[in-house]
Amino acid sequence: MAASDVKVLGMWSCPYVNRAQLALSIKSTEYEFIEENTLQKSDKLLKYNPVHKKIPVLIHGDKSVCESCIIVEYIADAFATGPRILPSDAYDRALARFWTAYIDDKWYPLVKVLRQSDDEEERKSLVQKLSEGLILLEEAFIGCSKGMAYFGGDSIGYLDIILGSCLAWLRVTEKVVGVELMDPTKAPQLAKWAERLCSDDRVKAVFPSIDRLMELHELIQAFLKSSK
Amino acid sequence: MAASDVKVLGMWSCPYVNRAQLALSIKSTEYEFIEENTLQKSDKLLKYNPVHKKIPVLIHGDKSVCESCIIVEYIADAFATGPRILPSDAYDRALARFWTAYIDDKWYPLVKVLRQSDDEEERKSLVQKLSEGLILLEEAFIGCSKGMAYFGGDSIGYLDIILGSCLAWLRVTEKVVGVELMDPTKAPQLAKWAERLCSDDRVKAVFPSIDRLMELHELIQAFLKSSK
Known part of the structure; x- marks a missing residue:
């Protein structure tokens, strides 16, 4: 093409x-x-x-x-080229869509709220909610990957793309708040998955650098403060 | 099965x-x-x-x-039996999913807010927003149906199910507010589609009766008032 x-x-x-x-x-x-x-x-x-x-x-x-x-x-x-992105089984596709909706509607929006919050109580509560969600996502990973490297099996698939795309801002948020959100003691499989995914050359070529995002975050915070 | x-x-x-x-x-x-x-x-x-x-x-x-x-x-x-529900073309599937998200995230939630509102100004503004959305959905119908009877072509498909399921509470809301929301002067194709869909025996067997929904609406309103 x-x-x-x-x-x-x-x-x-x-x-x-x-x-x-x-x-x-x-x-x-x-x-x-x-x-x-x-x-x-x-x-x-x-x-x-x-x-x-x-x-x-x-x-x-x-x-x-x-x-x-x-x-x-x-x-x-x-696009017919390349490996398949969605699971081949109808139920596995439904599961991938279910977890996608969970990530986009419930879990990931909290990461932004946490990053921009300066209220200690609110931060604590958000870290707790994100941690509960992470445990659900760990179970989702175990269910979807069936012992293989990715949500999509032996290659990067739909849910890998969906959750993977959240990792860069998650890392920035960890730095801002000083808390390990992708905690390997709570979600060991998912923590390994994140490392594996981020070492893939195609992912490295696309995902933004944490340092650049950190600079952008500071700009956004300054902008938000100035408009309060 | x-x-x-x-x-x-x-x-x-x-x-x-x-x-x-x-x-x-x-x-x-x-x-x-x-x-x-x-x-x-x-x-x-x-x-x-x-x-x-x-x-x-x-x-x-x-x-x-x-x-x-x-x-x-x-x-x-x-389920392999029966007609296909999703369009066979990848772009048409994307369109059906796009309008589904629009209906579920933007348009249909306003119907409930309108039905439960007793603020005249808020009602006016919601009727206006629903009307603007209806015009978008009329365009979506023309684009998706390609001159045929349904969003899904010549048989009931994905978007027919998604938007169709909103019709019963839409009718109840029209009665409550005294405004024609599925206005045939603004969305003539969609108004005809709604009539056509609701005369299908499978739809009639599934969709709830307007009278029963009306009774339920009154119960909900009484409950909401009592808990204020």
Whole structure:
């Protein structure tokens, strides 16, 4: 597939955008990355995602797909090259979608709240909730991976992309709060999985650097303080 | 498939439960319906949906699937009988999932808020937002149906089930507020689609009666008032 046929509108620092990038990388599909600016939305973004006006957007020929999970499912479906991304079994697919919804609706949003909170009590409560969620995700990993290296079995699959994309900001949050959120004493399998995933060359090429994210976090905090 | 192999934990009045029921009906799959009580969750519900403890739950043999959209996708995937529920084309599937997320995250939640609101200004604003959403959904219908009778083409498909399940409470809300929400002057194709869908025998067998829902709505309002 020629690079000009596939475009991703996104920001380097956005985990949801990283999902689209990693899925395309797994499918060995070249693409053009168009950096967006959330403070000043481009005409392209407004044209291709008129309903939500949000990144990521995948442009494939004259079609566009929005929302990160839907984009990853589309890439899994539409690009025949490379390994399969979604499990081959219907029940395993349902499980992958269930945990995706849990991560996106319940678990991962707490990471951002924790990172931006300066209330000690709130932080404690959030760390506790994230820890309870981590134990659920450890069980999910054991159930989905069936003793293999990834949620997707012996290769990086749907849930690896979904949860994996959360790891960079999770690391930043650990530094900010001074707490190990991906705690190997509570979730030993998941901690090993995270290390394994992040040492994959395709993942390394896509996921943002922790140092750059840390700088961005400090900018965001300064901005939030100044607008209070 | 024997009835004992497939069970739905739900409530007759819940649109998300109705989705599972309609999908099973389209797949000509018999099932046992187990009525739950949200005020007193059953041991079965806690066992089969320990994470969210919510209906609907589909039990298939010794496996359980939770969350209505995931259940409908699972039924579409796992039951070979009957017409296909998801579009055969990858982009059309992405579109169906996009509009599903729009309906569930943005549009349909406003219907409940409107029904339970007694603030005239808030009601006006909600009716306006629902109307803007309806126009988007009219465009979605025209795009997805490609001139045929349903979102899914010539037979009831995924988005028909998702949006269709919202129609009964939409009708109740219209009565409560005295406003035509599925307004044929604003969304003529969608208004015709709604009539067509609701005259289908499988839909009639599953969707709750407006009168019973109306009684339930009045009970809920009395309960909400008494606990203020």
